Amino acid sequence: MKILNVDQIRALDQATIQHEPIAPINLMERAALAFVDWFVDRFPATTPLKIFCGLGNNGGDGLAIARLLLERDYPLEVFVVRYAPRESDDFMHNHRRLKLVTDNIRYVELSHDIPPMPHNEVVIDAILGSGLSRPAEGIVKSAIEAINRSPATVVSVDIASGLYADQPNAPEDVIVEPDYTVAFQLPKLAFLLPGNARYTGDWQTVDIQLHKRFIDKAPTPYYYTRPDEARLLLHKRDRYAHKGTFGHALLLAGSYGKIGAAVLSARACLRSGVGLLTVQVPGCGYPVLQTAVPEAMCRPDTHEHVLSGTTEVETTSPADFTTVGIGPGIGKASETLAMLKALLPTLTKPMVIDADALNLLGENRELLDQLPAGSILTPHPKEFERLTAPWQNDYEKLDRLREFARKYRVVVVLKGAHTAVATPEGDIHFNATGNPGLSTGGTGDVLTGVLTALLAQRYDPVEAAVLGVYAHGLAGDQVAEQRGQIGMTATDVVDALRWA
Ligand SMILES: NC(=O)C1=CN([C@@H]2O[C@H](COP(=O)(O)OP(=O)(O)OC[C@H]3O[C@@H](n4cnc5c(N)ncnc54)[C@H](OP(=O)(O)O)[C@@H]3O)[C@@H](O)[C@H]2O)[C@@H](O)CC1
């Protein structure tokens, strides 16, 4: 699913009006109906409502929503926040229609016109939408502050009033903090940025049948992966397949005290369809790995406590494996850095790089040029910062991410809520699955195992990253449903991985 910027959304609106064709006022009615369909499923018709409307088309939506909810017998009052002398045409049209069916329309011009909003009420925020062009001030600001102070449940129409859809807000900006956002057709880029979590609440999109061909053609670097899109990436298994079909992966993981990282990663790799798996761990990890993961072959490093790259039992060179995953629990010992330095120039196929392998790259940036094209890097924000430089806001972080992926021709999986997968072409795919329960030790090791398995099965690296991140998050969501976010462990996530 594409994410478009504000100019494109406006053009999409016009394209729909022209080509469907549909009158603007009917498009607004369709949007209001889609909102109402969402709303009535969640809030019973006895819920007292206060609907705040601005004077643009977002406000027009609010007025149409008010009329449609009145038809469904919701007790409601409408508050028009009158901050300017001019209203949009479709606002005026809906204003006239609403006045025919209710007298409950009040005008908010001064602070004392703002009503109390008790906890049993739902506030619908239709003050400002995607047409926001400057910070909220005066009575708009006061209304937003009052909504945020109130204990009422808040639902924003299309986007929280005061939030820019595709550019950074200033720290002092006043923005509605909704419990829900119901957006028309496509998510806004702002919804996917961690710094905006307070200003989106639980967000959803509702279909208002905007012009499909325009969306298909619109250029954008930003995508949001819907579950049906992720599932399409899954390869079907050939009836005549054998274990060689699914590749032989080498996982380089673990150090003294962190052999568990190698175990988790190996288990996840096996649960994600790898044909054969060899794990190289420091000598001390050999009995652990052989016991905990009997399905994997294990080659002990000659070094007892850290990975040095040498091994006595096997001579297969890492370059001869289908893919290599490196990083979980490896630490930053000088022997391990030496191993990484020797390894990189020998590899040509895409590999997976995680955790301290990333930190070693950050401290030795000349190695970045040696990464095999299409490799997948899986930093969390702090690790990514060590690979680049600090950023001022989430938008700058996205720019940096796209730049980095393009420059080194790699796929970067920036972990977090809505994990962002940046491609060598400079696109970004945001993930839909996952929850805060995944912020626990070992879940990153699990992801590395998943991605290594997908590369071993010869998935295209971008598709591997998008699908792997999706499946990992989905497993996390299933565990959270069963035992709650607080009780979940990385092992649970491995066990919940599903590929159907
Ligand atoms: N996308 C679609 O296909 C569909 C979209 N629809 C709906 O349309 C909404 C977008 O509508 P919109 O363009 O009229 O924008 P909206 O935000 O309501 O108001 C802009 C007005 O406010 C003003 N203004 C700006 N900032 C301000 C501030 N801080 N304080 C005070 N004023 C401020 C601004 O002034 P100006 O910048 O011109 O000076 C302008 O006059 C969209 O979110 C969705 O709800 C659906 O109806 C149908 C399908």
Ligand SMILES: [K+]
């Ligand atoms: K709004």
